[in-house]
Amino acid sequence: MLISLLTALPHGRAVPDELSFAKGEKLDFTLHSHRFGVELAGENPSLGQLWDELQNSLSSLTDERIAAEFEAETQTKPQMSLSRTINRVLSHELVHKGWTGESGIFQDPEYQNERRWRLDFSKVLIDSDSVRRGIAVEVAFNHGEAIAWNLLKPVLASELNHVAKQIDIGSGIGVVIAATESLKDAGGFDSAVGSFEKFLTYLKPLQNQLTVPMIIVGLEAPKRFRVAKVKDPRTGRNSGQIELL
Secondary structure, three states, X not given: OEEEEEOOOOOOOOOOHHHOOOOOOEOEEEEEXXXXXXXXXXXXXXXXXXXXXXXXXXXXXXHHHHHHHHXXXXXXXXXXXXXXHHHHHHHHHHHHOOOEEEEEOEOOHHHOOOHHHEEXXXXXXXXOOOOEXXXXXXXXXXXXXXXXXHHHHHHHOOOOOOOOEOOOOEOOEEEEEEEOHHHHHHOOOOOOEOEHHHHHHHHOOOOOOOOOOEEEEEEOOOOOEEEEXXXXXXXXXXXXXXXXX
16 A cells, blocks of 8 residues: 655754755655554554654654755765665654664563664553554665565564563554665665665565564655765765755
8 A cells, every 4th residue: 555645844953055945845755554554553542643753753854954964964974875864863853752762672682782683763652451552663774685674673573482572562563764766866875775666575475474564664855955976086985965956
């Protein structure tokens, strides 16, 4: 099920004059509902609250804020794409709303130190009927070979396992945030990064493994700028630079 949404709510500091945009110009995003993830988020009060918090955080991804954050980051370390910037903005917004970043899936110390056993973000609420319901979030801007693993991690955070859980979303849903092909192109992403469109092709063959309802979010490209790759004449290395459209 595909649902196109236009996010709202402008956030962030002003960008320099040479990178000025209309305030509130924001990234569009598209949703794919796996096992009725979107529908469950709309029907259950606890999941609805968490999903609203996540959508409001996605709404903070305005052209103005992303460009400002990207420019600030490049002053200290050259950036090739918008991936780090988008991650930082989402982290700031979600942690401020009480979400846990880098939450471990398992309690066993053997699985504590490796990032592969961690969720990017999670939050759990207890319903009035004492049922745990939470959302496990993966921001999947990594290599396409990790697509199956990114989809499986929310399942591990929900289903019973032989390893004791650190985070248990109970009767919750998973959310995977990915870049559409348009964002990959305009945002300077490496061609090997798994796209939203590629994620969707994994859902059917993995239907029996992906037993937890999910929402796959595809972030679209900024409307007013793109990231152009430029070569530093001193170092010969490429870096990203904001280019107005």
